[in-house]
Amino acid sequence: MISTHYLPTKIIFGSHSLSHLAEQKLPGKKALVVISSGKSTRSHGYLAQLEEQLNKAQVSWEVFDRILPNPVLRHVTEGSELARTSGCDFVIGLGGGSVIDSAKGIAMMATNEGTLWDYISGGSGKGKSLENKPLPVVAITTTAGTGTEADPWLVITKEETNEKIGTGNDDTFPVLSIVDPTLMLTVPPQLTAYQGFDALFHSTEGYLNKIANTFSDIHSLEAIRLIGRSLETAVKDGKNLKAREDMAMANTLAGMVETFSGCISEHSLEHAMSAFHPELPHGAGLIMISVAYFTHIANTHVADQRMVDMAKALGKTDAQEAMDFVHALKDLQKACGVDQLKMSDYGITESELPSMVQNARENMAGLFQVDPMTLSDEDCLAIYKASFR
Numbered sequence: 001m002i003s004t005h006y007l008p009t010k011i012i013f014g015s016h017s018l019s020h021l022a023e024q025k026l027p028g029k030k031a032l033v034v035i036s037s038g039k040s041t042r043s044h045g046y047l048a049q050l051e052e053q054l055n056k057a058q059v060s061w062e063v064f065d066r067i068l069p070n071p072v073l074r075h076v077t078e079g080s081e082l083a084r085t086s087g088c089d090f091v092i093g094l095g096g097g098s099v100i101d102s103a104k105g106i107a108m109m110a111t112n113e114g115t116l117w118d119y120i121s122g123g124s125g126k127g128k129s130l131e132n133k134p135l136p137v138v139a140i141t142t143t144a145g146t147g148t149e150a151d152p153w154l155v156i157t158k159e160e161t162n163e164k165i166g167t168g169n170d171d172t173f174p175v176l177s178i179v180d181p182t183l184m185l186t187v188p189p190q191l192t193a194y195q196g197f198d199a200l201f202h203s204t205e206g207y208l209n210k211i212a213n214t215f216s217d218i219h220s221l222e223a224i225r226l227i228g229r230s231l232e233t234a235v236k237d238g239k240n241l242k243a244r245e246d247m248a249m250a251n252t253l254a255g256m257v258e259t260f261s262g263c264i265s266e267h268s269l270e271h272a273m274s275a276f277h278p279e280l281p282h283g284a285g286l287i288m289i290s291v292a293y294f295t296h297i298a299n300t301h302v303a304d305q306r307m308v309d310m311a312k313a314l315g316k317t318d319a320q321e322a323m324d325f326v327h328a329l330k331d332l333q334k335a336c337g338v339d340q341l342k343m344s345d346y347g348i349t350e351s352e353l354p355s356m357v358q359n360a361r362e363n364m365a366g367l368f369q370v371d372p373m374t375l376s377d378e379d380c381l382a383i384y385k386a387s388f389r
Contacts, residue, residue: 003213007259009139009150010176011252015241017180018049018140022056027136027175028089031061032110034079034103036095037068044186046142050094062086064106070278071098071105073158076116080109083135090136093174096195097146097282100139101154104172107134116156116167123163123363130171139174142183144234144247145195145283147202147255149177157275164275165363181241181248189235193336194283196231196247199223199254201286204294204310204325205264206257208303210370216261219253224313226250228328232335264371266293268364269380272356273348275363280346288341291330292386298322302373342389353384 012020031054035041042048047063054061064079083091083106091110093103105116111132112119121127139149148154152168187195200223206212207220230246237243270285298307304322311319316328333339357380361368368375 003211003215003260005215005260006170007150007173007256008170009174011150011179012177013179013249013252015180015182015245017178018053018183021050021053021140021178024176026057026059026090026138029059030086030088031059031090031092031138032079032083032086032088032106033061033063033092033094034067034099034106035063035065036099037066040186041095041142046094046183050092050140061092062088067095067099067102068278069098069281070164070274071102071156072278073116073156076102076105076109076156079106083110088135090138092138092140094140094142096141096143097148100141100148100174101146101156103137103139104134104148104152104154104168105156107137108172110135117158120165120167122165122365124158124161125165130169133171137172137174139177140183141177141179141251143187143191143195144184144244144251145198147199147251147253147258149174149179150252150255151258153258155271157278159278162275162359163363164271179248179252181244184244184248185239185241187238189238189337191281192238192247193231193235193338194281194287195251196227196234196283196336197287197290197333197338198283199247199251200227200231201266201290202254202263203227203250203257205266206254206261207306207310208297208372209261209264210372212261216257219256219260221309221313223250223253223257224310226253228314228332231332235336262370263367265360265368265375265380266290268360268367269293269356269383271364272359273343275359276352276356277346277348280348284338284341287333287338288343289383289387291326292383294326294329295323296379296383297373298326300373343387344389348388350385350388353381353388356384357381
């Protein structure tokens with residue numbers, strides 16, 4: 001088997017590493033700084049820290065502050081128009097996964113005609129190839145969830161058609177990423193849990209992926225180990241810097257797993273949920289379906305040893321069978337206070353579940369192809385139904 005190890009991103013990791021941004025070789029002279037539509041990036045002083053560094057580096061900037069928790073196509077379009085009209089020659093994403101994903105999409109469309117959906121493969125996307133390279137992207141992550149600072153992928157929703165689809169290529173890797181755990185100390189407990197489980201599932205799915213390899217396996221198991229060791233502490237004591245450092249490292253390692261291996265169909269199923277209900281946090285949706293999803297894998301016995309490996313990494317050192325991973329997963333969800341999440345609390349109805357199966361299959365079909373098992377539509381519906389409450 002041939003595997004490729006390619007990660008052209010310079011990653012600066014460590015507490016207070018944002019204060020060293022000006023020492024780095026930045027890829028341009030005017031940045032579009034992309035942040036969320038919320039208040040926290042400004043109120044916690046993170047934008048001010050970045051602006052201080054840009055001043056030191058003699059780089060000017062424009063701020064685009066409209067990004068939603070589930071990022072949408074129209075904001076990618078608006079951001080790319082601002083980048084062009086303002087003469088920005090690179091993009092900085094300062095925030096969580098939705099912000100950095102949007103920054104990548106904005107960078108793509110700042111240099112290319114049409115809309116991002118012209119270049120999306122899947123759903124109603126036209127699947128065109130980019131004619132021009134995207135603007136360079138600098139990623140500064142303020143959460144420990146998506147790992148998008150260490151992979152080329154971005155996930156965007158087209159609201160009109162309820163399509164939530166991922167894309168990316170070698171040119172959408174960030175050229176520089178800052179992973180500063182001190183920027184994560186203010187993330188609320190619930191969001192810390194949602195983000196942490198997203199990083200966990202990037203790692204577990206990457207470990208079960210049919211194209212998993214030695215490079216991805218090493219990163220997967222270490223990310224799972226760090227999450228098992230520190231997620232509960234980070235949720236319960238958000239100011240614990242050691243726990244935040246562990247989760248930041250796990251997050252970035254999980255991003256590398258996304259680069260060297262990739263997600264499987266659990267992510268397709270969740271993308272359908274939050275495509276129909278954008279107010280549903282991605283990590284929360286994954287948590288909701290995870291027990292039924294991994295129970296299904298355990299019951300098929302297609303990856304028993306790998307499930308045992310993951311259980312041991314998560315902290316269940318006496319694991320002997322595949323279901324031990326599910327037991328460890330349930331224990332961690334209970335410890336983090338997210339074991340009682342309900343689809344119905346976010347407006348999801350049982351009657352919608354079949355259409356979500358169809359949405360997942362149509363828009364994120366590629367992830368089903370790398371599953372360790374064959375997941376039928378009936379299997380998908382059964383997982384949704386077992387998770388519904």
